[in-house]
Amino acid sequence: MIEVATNTTWGTAIVREMVHQNPMLAMLRLELPGRPRHVPGQHYIVRLTAEDGYTASRSYSIASSPDDELLELAIERLEDGEVSTYLADIAMPGDELEVRGPIGGYFIWDATTPAVCIGGGTGVVPFVSMLRYAREQGQLELLRLAVSARTFADLPYADEVSAVAAVVAITREATAAGTRPTGRLTATDLEPLLTPGATYFVCGSAIFAEAATQLLLGLGVGPAEIKVERFGPSG
Amino acid sequence: MVGPTRGFLGRHRSEPDGRLPPGQYDVGSGWPVLTAEATPRLVPERWTMTLDGLVAKPTTWTWAEMHALPQSRYEGDIHCVTTWSKLATSFTGVSLDVLLDLAQPLATATHVLATSTTGYTTNVPLEDLQYGKAWVAWEHEDKPLTPEHGGPVRLLVPALYFWKSAKWVTRLTFLDHDQLGFWEQNGYHSHGDPWKEERYSGD
Numbered sequence A: 001m002i003e004v005a006t007n008t009t010w011g012t013a014i015v016r017e018m019v020h021q022n023p024m025l026a027m028l029r030l031e032l033p034g035r036p037r038h039v040p041g042q043h044y045i046v047r048l049t050a051e052d053g054y055t056a057s058r059s060y061s062i063a064s065s066p067d068d069e070l071l072e073l074a075i076e077r078l079e080d081g082e083v084s085t086y087l088a089d090i091a092m093p094g095d096e097l098e099v100r101g102p103i104g105g106y107f108i109w110d111a112t113t114p115a116v117c118i119g120g121g122t123g124v125v126p127f128v129s130m131l132r133y134a135r136e137q138g139q140l141e142l143l144r145l146a147v148s149a150r151t152f153a154d155l156p157y158a159d160e161v162s163a164v165a166a167v168v169a170i171t172r173e174a175t176a177a178g179t180r181p182t183g184r185l186t187a188t189d190l191e192p193l194l195t196p197g198a199t200y201f202v203c204g205s206a207i208f209a210e211a212a213t214q215l216l217l218g219l220g221v222g223p224a225e226i227k228v229e230r231f232g233p234s235g
Numbered sequence B: 001m002v003g004p005t006r007g008f009l010g011r012h013r014s015e016p017d018g019r020l021p022p023g024q025y026d027v028g029s030g031w032p033v034l035t036a037e038a039t040p041r042l043v044p045e046r047w048t049m050t051l052d053g054l055v056a057k058p059t060t061w062t063w064a065e066m067h068a069l070p071q072s073r074y075e076g077d078i079h080c081v082t083t084w085s086k087l088a089t090s091f092t093g094v095s096l097d098v099l100l101d102l103a104q105p106l107a108t109a110t111h112v113l114a115t116s117t118t119g120y121t122t123n124v125p126l127e128d129l130q131y132g133k134a135w136v137a138w139e140h141e142d143k144p145l146t147p148e149h150g151g152p153v154r155l156l157v158p159a160l161y162f163w164k165s166a167k168w169v170t171r172l173t174f175l176d177h178d179q180l181g182f183w184e185q186n187g188y189h190s191h192g193d194p195w196k197e198e199r200y201s202g203d
Helices: A082-089 A121-137 A158-164 A187-193 A206-218 B063-067 B096-103
Strands: A011-022 A025-031 A043-049 A055-061 A071-076 A096-103 A115-120 A143-149 A167-170 A199-205 A226-231 B048-053 B059-062 B072-079 B084-095 B111-116 B121-125 B135-140 B154-156 B169-175
Touching: A025 A082, A043 A071, A043 A082, A055 A071, A055 A082, A055 A121, A071 A082, A071 A121, A115 A121, A115 A187, A115 A206, A121 A143, A121 A158, A121 A199, A121 A206, A121 A226, A143 A158, A143 A187, A167 A187, A187 A206, A199 A206, A206 A226, B048 B096, B059 B063, B059 B096, B072 B135, B084 B096, B096 B135, B154 B169
Parallel strands: A115 A143, A115 A199, A143 A167, A199 A226, B048 B169
Antiparallel strands: A011 A025, A011 A096, A025 A071, A043 A055, A043 A096, B048 B059, B072 B084, B084 B135, B111 B121, B111 B169, B135 B154
16 A cells, blocks of 8 residues: 555645746646645645635646655646636746645555556646656656657657657657657557556546557456546546 | 735636536536546446345346336536536436335435446435435436446436546445545545535545
C-alpha cells in the first residue's frame, strides 16, 4: 500500500512563478506553507471567489515532485473556461489563491513498482510529477511512458517528457525524419511497453482514455491493472 | 476563508430559479465522462441485478426480468462532484421502490453498498434510495445508455453527487452500518449531498 495523505482543508497559496509554455498551457508554481507531502498522480483544487461571494473551483493535476519546495500545477486554458482563463490570463506572481489538496488516493504512484503511463494532451501532467520523482529517486527504469499531442509544441513539458518517453505520438503535424510517423498511438506503440506486474495509468480526454484503454485490453492487459483519469467535456 | 480573488469576476450568474447547487456550473448539452476504470463491454443477456444482505428475500433479476418490471422515468438534474451539473435531463428504468418491495429490506438495514461489474463500489444511506429517489436506469433521454456512461445499466441517485450513481451496477447489499465505497475510501464524502457541498470527507 502507498502511504497517501489527502487533505481537504482550504489553505492560501501564494503564486510564486508563472510559466506559459504556450498560450493554452500555463504552469503555476505555488508556495503553500506546511502543505502535506503529495504522491505523484494526486491533484489540487483551486477555488476563486468574486467580490459578491460567488465561487468557482476546478481540479488541476500536480506536475511537481513531492520534494519540490513549490507546488506546481499545470493549467490548460480552455476557451470558455471560467477558472482556467483566470489562472492563465490574470493570475500573477504575488497573488493569493485558495487551494485544497492533495486529493486522490487511487491514481497514484510512488516509484517503487513498475508503471506504464499513457497520457494524451494535458493528461501528461500527472506523469510529469511521476517522472520527476522517479528521476530523483533513481528509479526511472520503473517508469514507461507513451504520450500523445496534436503538435510537439502542444505537448506539455515537451522537452522533459520526450527525454524519457519511449513513445511520443504527434497527431497533427509532420514529424522529423527518423522519428515516429505522425498519427495516434497504436497497439504497436504500446506493445513494447508492456511490463509484467506493472500498473497501467491512462490519463487524457474521455476519447483518448477510451482509445488507450481499449488498446491495452486488446494487448491482454487485465482491467484490474488499468487506472484511468478522464477529463474534459465530452458528448 | 480568504477574501475575493484579485481580478476574478466569474461567469455571468444566470440561475434565477436557484437550480444550481453551490459551486456547480451548467454544462449545457454536454455530458462529461469520469470513470476510474476501463469501460467494460457488458452483454445485457449476461448481466444480472442482485439485492442481498439484510433483506427478507434476496433476489436476482436478469435483464429480461428487470425489463418486465414496471418502468418509470426521472426528469431533472444531475450534479457531478467535479462541479458540472447537467440540467433538465432524463433517465428511464425501474424505480428502486419496485425492487425494494420485492426484496423487502429488514428493519435493521440502514445503508446500501452498490457494486458494479468492474468491482467499483459506492455507499448510500437506504433513505436516499427510497420513495422515488433512485432508479436502476438503462435509458438516457430515450436512448440506450452508452457504455461510457454506465450502459447498459447504472444506478441513478440524482439527489446525490453523481459518483453515487454507480455505472454498470450489478448488486446492492443492504447493511446495518455505513461501509465506505471506492471514492469514499479515497477521500470523498461518505454522503455526497450537492446542496450541502459534501464533496470531500470533512466537508
